[in-house]
Amino acid sequence: MAQEDITRHRYTNGKPNLRRFHQAKWDEPIIFELSCEGQRGILVPEIEEEVKEQVGDVLADLPGYMRRKEPPGLPELSQPQVLRHYVRLSQENLGADLNVEIGQGTCTMKYSPKVNDQLAGHPKLADLHPLQDEETVQGILEIMFRFEQILKEISGMDRFSLQPAAGSAAIYANVSMIRAYHESRGEAGQRDEVITTIFSHPSNAACAQTAGYKVITLYPDEDGYPDLDALKAAVSERTAALMITNPEDTGIFNPRIEEFVSVVHDAGGLCAYDQANANGILGITRAKDAGFDLCHFNLHKTFSSPHGCGGPGAGAGGVTKELERFLPVPVIAFDGERYSLDYERPDSVGKLRPFYGYVPVVLRAYAWVMSLGAEGLREVAEIAVLNNNYLLKKMLEIPGVSAPYAKGKRRIEQARYSWEELAQETGIHSEELGVRAADFGVHYWTSHHPFVVPEPCTLEPTESCSKDDLDEYVGVLAHVAEEARTDPELVRTAPHNSTVHTIDHSPLDDPSQGAMTWRAYLKKIGRKTE
């Protein structure tokens, strides 16, 4: 008897069918509900008898009110229960390890090599205290120094700080340095404006505002490119800096970037390059060549460090010689023999954070570059761009999708699409399509708020995707778009194959109902009093 050919049910015309996905769904209680009095997950080392005798009751020295009366209301579970709970929760996520992770546009969700995770967890890094004598940490200082040299080469800038905690932190550090620069020339009072574009990352505006600057936002011209005339109208003797992302979050590269920089320089301002979107231009073009004074990279984006559910990542900020003296302390120095932490920098903007940065992330970034080399990085960029343009073509074949701006032109490493046509036709919104897509094991990100592109969807494949991955992803979106026409209720009531069903967000907007901790929730549902 012939064996049943299972494969013929999985393909249609040689192409794989849509995945019959279902997300792990544990219906897991909140951990406090699993608590059982007297259970314990881990024991702590006991104090030796002798020590106890010598020190006596250490709490007795405290004024009564400072001694905690009741132990904190933490959950009580055994160790396997804790593990099981969290492993279940871990399954209820759709990370880059699991899905075709191209939906989170601007996040650059590429493959994070496992060997780098191993290296980052190495005891010779994990167990280092940051204040150890420099003699004992020459290894890690060497890695950080070497990585700085790599970034200098990639960007053309003269010096880097690896201290910023992430991209936005690096932008803020750049703002601090810009301010310090103008202060040093007695122009800080006069220069109180920062210019950015609507499609740069919103942190460029937000960080400048946090630092007290007035922020001027430029909108694109009719073709979707940053508007040079608008810049000229915006620039004045009050301009402290231009802070922009290029290519922008729409995936469009500003071909006149050099002119933008020189217009601002002519007015006495500085130019800071947000390189969050560097993945498509590694080895193709550099910050220095366009004339930038400062730049930053997101090491958890371009440089492959995993995103950790929202950090830790790392931001690396680079500057030209003129601005070196303002870099945060310490910088890593090398005298040919020894590495050291240099604090002798009187003009520095100071310390951004305790210690030197998210070092394990820096180490992963270093390892990643070392596995690729110059040629490899160039290939990364080219494949990312090719993948993205292939995706662009395929996406535009879906009826109801458009890619606003720069019509007919290429994109770099990501693209912002619009479902406006489909929305007009069916009344289904972009967010709803995204949630239905999760029923097939993929997701996507719309755009920063407020939406400029209506019904947006921003996709970024990176170099880690194969053509089959891209085809699968587009297949899902095409299918969901079709459902929007033929069975809109199904889309509107999605998700159906996910961890939970449609969430009612209204309590989250209402102060009388919003609860951000379990204890607050119990109070608001009347199960617990103050």
Added chain:
Amino acid sequence: MLEEVGTQSAEDLYEDVPERLRLKGSMNLPQPLLSEYELKRHVEGILAKNESAAEYLSFLGAGCYQHHVPAVCDEVNRRGEFLTAYAGEPYDDHGRFQALFEYASSMGELLNMDVVNVPTYDGFQAMATSLRMACRLTGRREVLIARTISADLLSRIRDYCKPNITVKLVGYDPKTGQLDLDALKAKISDRTSAVCFENPSYLGFLEVHGHEISQIAHDHGAICVVGADPISLGVLTPPADYGADIVCGDIQPLGMHMQFGGGQAGYIATRDEEEYVAEYPSRLFGIAPTSVPGEYGFGDVAYERTSFAVREEGKEWVGTAAALWGITAGVYLALMGPQGMVEIGEGLMSRSRYAMLEMDKIEGVKAPVFRSPHFREFVANFDGTGKTVAEINKALLTRKIFGGKDLTMELPELGKSALYCVTEVHTQDDIDRLVTALKEIVD
């Protein structure tokens, strides 16, 4: 694929990048290590040049602490499902939302507060943001901070508050380290938005007048901001109970390896009041029902900020911060439970007390410098030994011991002093070894 896209080579895809700006040739980067084995060997070879605190005996603290990291913490934060997730919806990333909600909830129990944020970068950022929140809430622009915070933290705060907030320091009693209440009363006014101190202090002692400090702040319409290490809150009263309005700090001690300073993450907590909640620049995760009764859903909380009277004090931003460390801390607190937090608190206080007593017996050494209760760290003074702290630490190094942080440059008024930290990883033998070594060195 190139065909589909309609070009011959990837070059053509860069049509918008002008020729002028194209990099000619290749970047001058090191030769790649193409095989995984070579890469690993290379990096491990460099790391081998380090000596870690696991190989030496370390008494360093000052913001980064050597506590035991439970194996389950490492297991959970190394799982690829958590490690590689990012910003999906509360459907496809439900687990992340629940894990962080549970972290915030456990922190809420420790702190006796109902709102805790999704972690920010580190304790420095948490405090800097807390101070700006206080300014936005009160509409005032002057903050008073205890002088006993670290120079690094002060540097961060000054830069972050630069736009239009004045930072003033309040002195301390040189005998006890405690905030000088008279100095506080003299400096506080109706321009003060916040009074801020740490408990335990950067210098290790406990501030025992917290309730008086918060009272003085409130009497003048100012907000009381307290920086507190969460690992102390199993045995110490949460600052909210003695009048703190905003509590902040670093959660590294709760399950993060030191990682050369790479394990930091910050928390901010407040009461569940609309005007406070509206001021958080961080994400706040709330619980919500779904269309199926009994299912837990989650999402971002975001109240409308309609009253703008004091909002012109500047917004902040939200970005990728330290969520994975938040999840880890949640695991840590679940493993430890209430009893574990009590025991570790007592243990830290006991061990550091033992170290103080033993070190004080050494000729020329005074420990602790401050006559106050301490938690886990203390300042030890070496003036009587005739040696500098640098010399002593170098000598300790040859004995494979990391001595306490040298405070001589940072706080010259304390003379030749160092900040020693003792945790539950130190046995009595370890402490005795330190004491013996010090004795030898100073003789």
Added chain:
Amino acid sequence: MVMDKKLGLIVNPIAGIGGRVGLKGSDGAEVQRKALKLGAVRQSLNRAIRALERIEPVDDLEIVTYPGEMGEDAARACGFAPTVIGSIIPGGTTREDTISAAREMLELGVDLLLFAGGDGTARDIYNATGERMVVLGIPAGVKIHSAVHAINPVSAGNLAGSYLQGRTSALREAEVMDVDEEAFRQGFVSAKLYGCLRVPFQRRWLQGRKAPSSPGEQAAMVAIAADVVSRMADDWLYVIGPGTTTRAITARLGLDKTLVGVDVIRAERREGKEAWLGELAAADVNESQLLALLGGRKAKIVVTPIGGQGYIFGRGNQQISPDVLATVGKDNVIVVSTSAKIHSLGGRPLLVDTGDRAVDSMLSGYTNVVSGYNERIVYKVSYC
């Protein structure tokens, strides 16, 4: 879901009747007769049904409506047993019927008034109830310039249902526009602000991700007002144009502003938190009054784009004439707008149409739009 709510329903049977047969608008009995002769079919009933079927006919939801074609038919078609009030002449309903219906529903305390109609119907309702009711429009008209309507009947029904069930409670102020129908039929649009209605709005679920959500419209307008007020000077006059955003500025100064008129104010600096106090120099001025007031004085003009087309001059603020503008000068024109409003332009420039080409030209180019506290958008201004 606990409801116990009253939904008011008004269907304007003649809304949109002209459109399909090529007539613009449907005001006026003459136009209506023409349309019916040309075979126009009444679409508003269908539209109303498409919206209502999104709402579940549960026991504790009462629909209050007018007889027959003014709502009862639509309600019954969707399985509701409505409370029918008032009386009409079938086939001969007029604007007065709409106004009476709205007034009666206000008396009865409906929680939401859902209407099927266009700008005209919106204006009638505004006349009847002002801003005292929460209203939502089902689009059923040829030219909808008002912001009171949902984008389509299905959305209208969803949003109404959501609001009644308490799943969304946010409200926004939506502009009701007055379009000159005759002018429209002649081929050009002349719209001006007529009034404001409170409309529910669905705050989309916040994909909080990497950044917090933008402030709501209300917060944005307050921020804009804070910015403008903080830069006011004692010895200047401020000419404030119509609109809700400009109204927020005068509100911050403790003044009541005519929504659709041009007011002239002064600001005085005081000590303390709310450091400025406003004084009304003149309300609802015309061009000659304006010129008289401004003679030789330092003055600034504050305007905001009205309606969906982005006109900052020439639609509803013609009192700010070319002469006034020439006197005040381009540098003293302050344009305010929330970023959401700018986005709704979809990349099209802001427009000016003062009637004087030279002045139009002077105002064109790029302008700094105040979009928040210490926030500016540099945006193109054009004339055509």
